[in-house]
Amino acid sequence: MVGRENPYPRYARLREISPIVRADDGALVVTGYDECTTVVRDGRFVHPPAEMLAFLGFADWEDHPALRQMFTTMLLLNPPDHTRLRRLVSSAFTPRRVQTLRPVIETLVDDLLDAMSGDVDFVESFAFPLPVEVIGELLGVPEADRAQFRTLVRDWTQVLEVITPAVLARADPAAAMIRDYLAELLDERRRFPADDLLSALAQAQTTDERLTDDEILANAALLFAAGFETTTGLLANGLVALLDHPEQAAALAAQPELAPSGVEELLRFDSPVHLSSRVTAEPVELAGLTVGAGERVVAYLGAGNHDPARFADPDQLRLDRADNAPLSFGGGIHYCLGAPLARLEAQIAFPALLRRFPELSRSGRAEHRDSLSIKGFLSLPVRTG
Template sequence: MDVSEAIAVLISPSGRLDPYPTYEQLRAHGPVSQTTAGLFVVTGYAEADMVLRDPRFVVLDDDLRDDVFPHWQDSPAIKSIARSMLRTNPPDHSRIRRLAAGAFTPRRVAAMREVVTAQADELVDEMIRAGRDGARVDFMDMFAYPLPVAVICALLGVPAADRSRFRRWAGDLTGILEPEITPEELAGADAGADELRDYFTGLIEQRRRAPADDLTTALVQAHDADGDRLSGEELLANLVVLLVAGFETTTNLLGNGLVVLLTRPEAAAALRDEPDLAPGYVDELLRYDSPVQLTTRTVRESVSFAGTELPAGSWLLVLLGAANRDPRRFPDPARFDPGRAQSQPLSFGAGPHYCLGAGLARLEAQVAFPLLLRRLPELALAGRPSRRTRLTLRGYETLPITVGAVTADRGTPAGVAPGTP
């Protein structure tokens, strides 16, 4: 199978459901390969890490977007992503990111451990009530979505009563991040973007009238004090992206990770008995089945990279999920091994665009998995989980479970230090 054929398989519905065999087909062509259409595909860990850190490789910003998508401003979905830190390059990216970064410092993230633990305990209580007498419950609906959305909404100052509204809107909007999108999917993404933009337009006005101790207020005040620091369109777009990115990745991490653990009872038992192993487990879960599988970069000028000449304007498809299974970096990469030393998966990226909320996502998972396994020692799959047909953001649509017998104690086990994730 040549590179172009492998990419066609990868973006097909079946390829999206299980991309890992196709990654190995691509890896056979080297850590950097090229399709007949001129797309460069990066599967190697070292090569992907370099692309993400090297300033010669840039994201699709406004200057480049005008050439590729002349009518991009007609799409609310593209516009929402385009004006966010996700799709800006320095110096604009640095300026925008700096305004939001204060909410995600290691100290502030560590201080949220008790809040995350309390929220996770409440959700387990609800699963126990719903799953009594052996009834099946959907882990995605009852835990994997509500935990991270509650945490990011608390940071942004979104009222608890509004949290249930965002899952469908965000799910539609993130279709814009896929390598290919149909006109119908784009229409759905635009509709989701419109709903989210309307919501945050209202929240912005509320915070102007009644400031609060939250990230939305901080960004509104930054905009109102100096529009050159943060424009009105950037304010709106970044609130949308902070919300969506704040739970989409973590929701997928929790779902993907639980399936890995429940299908490996010995690994689950070890984490149940020693919850302080959670950081290593979470990093290995991120590596083994990354909730973010790919990103893209381009070059403005010709670049010599990994023995390959990239002409100006070349596009690179950086397959994070493949890089996380590069045998040159991770021996026996198809094996789940939470004892790997210094795993450092690329699931949250690297370099200037390293995920702003990576520490928070890790904290939520480090709290959630030991807590679930300890309070629900008979937690089990109750049928075949259903994958979303997405490649970029890999996760489950439904994940049926039974809770089984439960333990009465709540909270963080004794001896687990509430340290920085």
């Protein structure tokens, strides 16, 4: 667990051996910034196509709702399916479209801060509700139904980390419940369209008959899950980094214009997403090593973000760091679709939080997520003043 709270010394030791090493399970672990960039950007690193999944030990993947649903999302598909599905929703997430949400996010932030007083759990009272309300609003999930998704999404997305019978026993019913819920909502939006993304997806299906219900539901579930799971991590990890560096927090409170570069640095310093996996479609040279076709390669984004060859003093937090290009949103064709939204939420949230509660401090023991790929907190007790 300690390694998961602070994996950076271990990443550094691995990177010193080599930016690419073979793990006990046969996968290649990549910890250098340049090498991670290649893995996420170079089209020869792909997601395992359906016929290869059986090979990798998922022979019965289609019998498991959690796997069937995950392997139908754009996150795990290759072109041309990836291109077709991503194109459907990409216009909703351009920086310009996302900026129109600024007033909604500002009001939400103020309301959440108004309700915080004394000893509170920061995850429960802010880091979870802010992104879930925003993505719920965008997608069209009614307010009263949003909170139940916190544990359902956590159980479903566990399959992105490890797939064991115990994980599937929780992930399968969670995936089925998410699907059933969204199927009912989609049905309603077909009859009564609203100004939301789910209605737009239902509409897209009437003009593109290749789009199946399974695809709409899996990708709506992905957007909802990705919309809060990771941003919750950014808000909580970022707050901890700021509280550990009071002089940097004070600078951000005094100069909110530091927010854009500050959020990039918080993303780099303690990224909510640490792993991105691929397989090689053909032999590739990586850091002087010839990687054969069909090898599993895992880019350790959190390690690349602390590579001293790319970032001067990588273990120091500098909110005004210049030429910062963290790997936290991945890269290439799978570059995070929600990056402009996550950035905007965090750029509004941190200065507002620090200004409202200049005495904010940690109180009590925080609970870390027991996950290698998503780094964050289950609870984070704080005192507002």
